[in-house]
Amino acid sequence: MKKLTKSQARVADYIGKFIDEKSYSPTYKEIAGHFKVNVNAIQQAISALIKKGSLEKVSGIARGLRVRDNSPEDMNKVKNNLIVIPLYGNVAAGEPVFADDNIEGYIAVEKPRRSRGELFSVTVRGDSMTEKKIIEKDKLIVRKQNTASDGEIVVALLDDEVTVKVFRANGGTPYLQPANNKYDPIRRPFKILGIVVGLTRDYSVV
Amino acid sequence: MKKLTKSQARVADYIGKFIDEKSYSPTYKEIAGHFKVNVNAIQQAISALIKKGSLEKVSGIARGLRVRDNSPEDMNKVKNNLIVIPLYGNVAAGEPVFADDNIEGYIAVEKPRRSRGELFSVTVRGDSMTEKKIIEKDKLIVRKQNTASDGEIVVALLDDEVTVKVFRANGGTPYLQPANNKYDPIRRPFKILGIVVGLTRDYSVV
DNA sequence: AAATATACTGTATATTTATACACTGTATAT
DNA sequence: ATATACAGTGTATAAATATACAGTATATTT
Numbered sequence: 001m002k003k004l005t006k007s008q009a010r011v012a013d014y015i016g017k018f019i020d021e022k023s024y025s026p027t028y029k030e031i032a033g034h035f036k037v038n039v040n041a042i043q044q045a046i047s048a049l050i051k052k053g054s055l056e057k058v059s060g061i062a063r064g065l066r067v068r069d070n071s072p073e074d075m076n077k078v079k080n081n082l083i084v085i086p087l088y089g090n091v092a093a094g095e096p097v098f099a100d101d102n103i104e105g106y107i108a109v110e111k112p113r114r115s116r117g118e119l120f121s122v123t124v125r126g127d128s129m130t131e132k133k134i135i136e137k138d139k140l141i142v143r144k145q146n147t148a149s150d151g152e153i154v155v156a157l158l159d160d161e162v163t164v165k166v167f168r169a170n171g172g173t174p175y176l177q178p179a180n181n182k183y184d185p186i187r188r189p190f191k192i193l194g195i196v197v198g199l200t201r202d203y204s205v206v
Numbered sequence: 207m208k209k210l211t212k213s214q215a216r217v218a219d220y221i222g223k224f225i226d227e228k229s230y231s232p233t234y235k236e237i238a239g240h241f242k243v244n245v246n247a248i249q250q251a252i253s254a255l256i257k258k259g260s261l262e263k264v265s266g267i268a269r270g271l272r273v274r275d276n277s278p279e280d281m282n283k284v285k286n287n288l289i290v291i292p293l294y295g296n297v298a299a300g301e302p303v304f305a306d307d308n309i310e311g312y313i314a315v316e317k318p319r320r321s322r323g324e325l326f327s328v329t330v331r332g333d334s335m336t337e338k339k340i341i342e343k344d345k346l347i348v349r350k351q352n353t354a355s356d357g358e359i360v361v362a363l364l365d366d367e368v369t370v371k372v373f374r375a376n377g378g379t380p381y382l383q384p385a386n387n388k389y390d391p392i393r394r395p396f397k398i399l400g401i402v403v404g405l406t407r408d409y410s411v412v
Numbered sequence: 413a414a415a416t417a418t419a420c421t422g423t424a425t426a427t428t429t430a431t432a433c434a435c436t437g438t439a440t441a442t
Numbered sequence: 443a444t445a446t447a448c449a450g451t452g453t454a455t456a457a458a459t460a461t462a463c464a465g466t467a468t469a470t471t472t
């Protein structure tokens with residue numbers, strides 16, 4: 001990426017912002033119009049920008065300009081592999097958890113490789129999972145499913161409340177095990193909403 | 207967003223993928239060519255798609271089609287507010303931590319509101335921070351800076367290794383405090399690389 | 413001193429492209 | 443039964459657009 005002249009930088013900048021905003025490239029005439037110069041001034045500027053590696057162009061087609069992305073390829077892979085998932089709040093008795101009304105926001109996560117199932121997120125409340133190093137206000141990334149295996153950390157609906165616990169099913173009736181010896185195992189009926197596949201923590205929030 | 211016919215869905219899909227791949231919209235003729243139908247068939251399909259809310263179009267310009275993003279506005283806010291930050295590996299003695307060579311990958315994070323400074327990421331090794339609920343393989347989100355306040359969790363360079371500890375500076379010489387009583391405070395010289403502002407954990411990796 | 417890059421004006425033109433009009437036929441609502 | 447949406451063919455055309463050619467003038471490099 002060679003150094004651009006002031007004029008070239010201005011043109012490149014305009015093209016970039018134009019595309020960002022409108023999602024299609026400007027025409028030569030539009031650029032020329034904006035800078036109040038002749039189209040050919042722009043033709044030349046663009047030639048220079050392409051030669052210097054700042055721009056790409058598909059010839060012969062309308063609005064075929066592209067600003068060249070100079071971030072590393074790996075960085076783009078990450079960017080392209082993101083999904084935004086809903087963050088659900090807790091629920092008033094009897095309300096459905098997965099209602100649009102109950103979406104408190106969205107968080108972005110990298111798409112899991114084996115991305116079977118749907119992901120969602122909930123905020124941890126309380127200290128029942130501290131021994132599993134999960135603390136209040138952590139945002140859990142959860143795969144929606146209604147079964148789990150022994151030892152998995154699950155998000156479950158218990159007494160009309162969303163809760164996080166370790167799922168236990170070694171033999172008898174499955175139950176929920178808090179990861180904090182302050183609390184006893186829970187043997188009331190519950191419904192598994194999903195299993196925890198990740199979490200994010202934001203210290204500036206805590 | 208009304209329901210699309212099979213044919214309309216195919217066209218919408220083609221347009222979406224075309225734009226994703228090439229970053230500019232296809233022309234009517236190009237779409238018609240792909241499906242081996244008349245341009246007017248496409249004109250009509252597009253009219254229907256626009257009416258149904260799946261597509262947007264800027265009239266009178268070339269390649270002015272846009273697939274309409276039907277995700278909630280809040281979701282887009284998240285998407286637009288993401289940054290991709292480098293994940294640094296540990297370093298061989300004497301090597302600079304923040305070298306491009308030392309980038310192991312990238313992770314995406316939501317841009318902190320007060321986004322002063324530069325962010326980077328490192329993977330946690332060992333169990334010296336378990337009492338702070340930080341465990342091996344967690345990826346820390348760190349703000350690059352070389353000072354810290356008492357009690358902040360810092361990433362520091364100690365004996366040419368990158369390490370995570372609690373920074374202690376109440377009166378005497380600052381030192382590093384592990385958050386695990388198995389380990390003693392570290393009073394050797396160190397250099398602060400940044401302070402931990404968040405973390406991500408992926409249970410499918412652990 | 414000559415070559416090259418920059419930054420333009422001015423003009424011309426072949427394609428590209430969106431868009432309109434006229435028709436045919438089928439399926440699905442009202 | 444009669445619209446209305448759907449899925450097309452076929453033709454035509456004005457406007458949008460990229461691109462080429464002929465110049466002028468200044469700054470920077472070799």
